[in-house]
Amino acid sequence: MEEKYVKEITAKSEDFSQWYVDVIIKGELADYSPVRGCMVIRPYGYAIWENMQKLLDRRFKETGHKNAYFPLFIPESLLRKEAEHIEGFAPEVAWVTHGGQEELAERLAIRPTSETIICSMYSKWIKSWRDLPVLINQWCSVVRWEKSTKPFLRTAEFLWQEGHTAHRTEEEAEEETLLMLEVYRDFVETELALPVIKGRKSENEKFAGALRTYTIEAMMSDGKALQAGTSHNLGQHFSKVFDIQFLDQDGKLKYVWQTSWGVSTRLIGAVIMTHGDDRGLKLPPRIAPIQVIIVPIFGQQKEAVLEKSRELYQLLKNHFRVELDDRDEHTPGWKFNEWEMKGVPVRLEIGPRDMAQNQVLLVRRDTGEKISVKEADLINYLSTLLDDIQANMFKEAKKFMDDNTTTTTSFEELKDVVANKKGFVKAMWCGDGECEKRVKEETGATLRCIPFDQEEISDKCVVCGRKAQKMVYFAKSY
RNA sequence: CGAGGCAUGGCGCAGUUUGGUAGCGCACAUGGUUUGGGACCAUGGGGUCGGGGGUUCGAGUCCCCCUGCCUCGACCA
Numbered sequence: 001m002e003e004k005y006v007k008e009i010t011a012k013s014e015d016f017s018q019w020y021v022d023v024i025i026k027g028e029l030a031d032y033s034p035v036r037g038c039m040v041i042r043p044y045g046y047a048i049w050e051n052m053q054k055l056l057d058r059r060f061k062e063t064g065h066k067n068a069y070f071p072l073f074i075p076e077s078l079l080r081k082e083a084e085h086i087e088g089f090a091p092e093v094a095w096v097t098h099g100g101q102e103e104l105a106e107r108l109a110i111r112p113t114s115e116t117i118i119c120s121m122y123s124k125w126i127k128s129w130r131d132l133p134v135l136i137n138q139w140c141s142v143v144r145w146e147k148s149t150k151p152f153l154r155t156a157e158f159l160w161q162e163g164h165t166a167h168r169t170e171e172e173a174e175e176e177t178l179l180m181l182e183v184y185r186d187f188v189e190t191e192l193a194l195p196v197i198k199g200r201k202s203e204n205e206k207f208a209g210a211l212r213t214y215t216i217e218a219m220m221s222d223g224k225a226l227q228a229g230t231s232h233n234l235g236q237h238f239s240k241v242f243d244i245q246f247l248d249q250d251g252k253l254k255y256v257w258q259t260s261w262g263v264s265t266r267l268i269g270a271v272i273m274t275h276g277d278d279r280g281l282k283l284p285p286r287i288a289p290i291q292v293i294i295v296p297i298f299g300q301q302k303e304a305v306l307e308k309s310r311e312l313y314q315l316l317k318n319h320f321r322v323e324l325d326d327r328d329e330h331t332p333g334w335k336f337n338e339w340e341m342k343g344v345p346v347r348l349e350i351g352p353r354d355m356a357q358n359q360v361l362l363v364r365r366d367t368g369e370k371i372s373v374k375e376a377d378l379i380n381y382l383s384t385l386l387d388d389i390q391a392n393m394f395k396e397a398k399k400f401m402d403d404n405t406t407t408t409t410s411f412e413e414l415k416d417v418v419a420n421k422k423g424f425v426k427a428m429w430c431g432d433g434e435c436e437k438r439v440k441e442e443t444g445a446t447l448r449c450i451p452f453d454q455e456e457i458s459d460k461c462v463v464c465g466r467k468a469q470k471m472v473y474f475a476k477s478y
Numbered sequence: 479c480g481a482g483g484c485a486u487g488g489c490g491c492a493g494u495u496u497g498g499u500a501g502c503g504c505a506c507a508u509g510g511u512u513u514g515g516g517a518c519c520a521u522g523g524g525g526u527c528g529g530g531g532g533u534u535c536g537a538g539u540c541c542c543c544c545u546g547c548c549u550c551g552a553c554c555a
Contacts, residue, residue, distance in 0.1 A: 008489080017549070026489095036546070092554070113555090147479055147553065160555070227555065264555050297514050333515035351514055361514080444551090
């Protein structure tokens, strides 16, 4: 960076964590609240979430899902039914013990996730093969009493969606699990411009109570991995415990096969950490609350410029998410920094010089490039430009991920890369959880996923040297 | 939850060592001049020093407890 534009934000290179917090607070995405570990999502940050919701919800509907809402409270007995599940969540469940002054006969958990309460209803609703599949999604917040928190990435309460489906056969459930993983991949890559690795979680890393967990893993610009979304094939673990049975066509009583899948407001954190720079946030046009910010440069012709900028606003508002910053109390330069900090993809400057030539000046947030465009071409140009920015942001992020992915064939090399180079490490693995644990203990990196796109790097496990089963990704993660 | 650090107008900080009744920059308000990369002048408002307790004639400053935030680790979307 040739010049330091934004004074409020700590340089990324200086202190990545502080930079991240600065971008969120100064960019007015969120703020700390009086409640430990809980943040307030401010209007600008919430608008990003709303855009994400819209784009995701459309995809859910297109794949046949319907939204519903289940209770926030889960009776303790219900939560305890599936042993593996409660064991996984026990340390982070918040409990309600009193109603008013009276102590409850049975404690109520505040949902850390809704498998149990939803399953209890499914057992009531599902009787016949004709009732299947059940394809339900819920938008809600969940609570996990986290020990250490960080805005968007890990908070005690967070917003998410959780899909819960029930199927007639194992194959159908597996198909659904993979379909939703693909929906997530498509969503984050297309709309959030976040490249991801699609794959399966190891036994150690899978969801408590799942048969198999699939994941999309993204790389943040400090080289750490972030689990961006998960899709679980729950098998029949829950249906057996919650007695979700149906009478199949062959006259036999069978347990349903289930899935669950979710993404959360953590994705906002992923967008910040993947695309942001020293000037602040950089938002992909598809989810940016403001795609084009109009900044009038008054010069000596304040009234005329103001009138023209209002005209431009009217012209553009039916095509783009656009706002006019006609505040008088700030200079143009101040506004430039402000909107760059907030990640607005395109700035439109209009001043006396542009007016004289019937044009406007567009400035790209992603590259800083300045382009003069004739007013007559503006709408077409902008729509192409926004697509271009979206594509370029994905390309940049993809390049960063590729550049920071290293292939290793020895444990020494793996340790060295994790310690000194950061990023993802590709290596062969024998499939033994003990080798996985050794990597974690000796390097701090975890097995992020077993990618669908396999490569044969070598035939030996990077840890123990035994015959390798799979190529996997290791990385330090959030 | 373990180790370390921090907490003073909205934000960033000084004042704490050697207790004496709170200051600077930015931001904010009003008026004026300005406006193509965080403008300038003038005037003005705002804090009781994270919370509680203690020592003292007197505490932002010393002692104890609590809380929150940040970093690292353990655990997790």
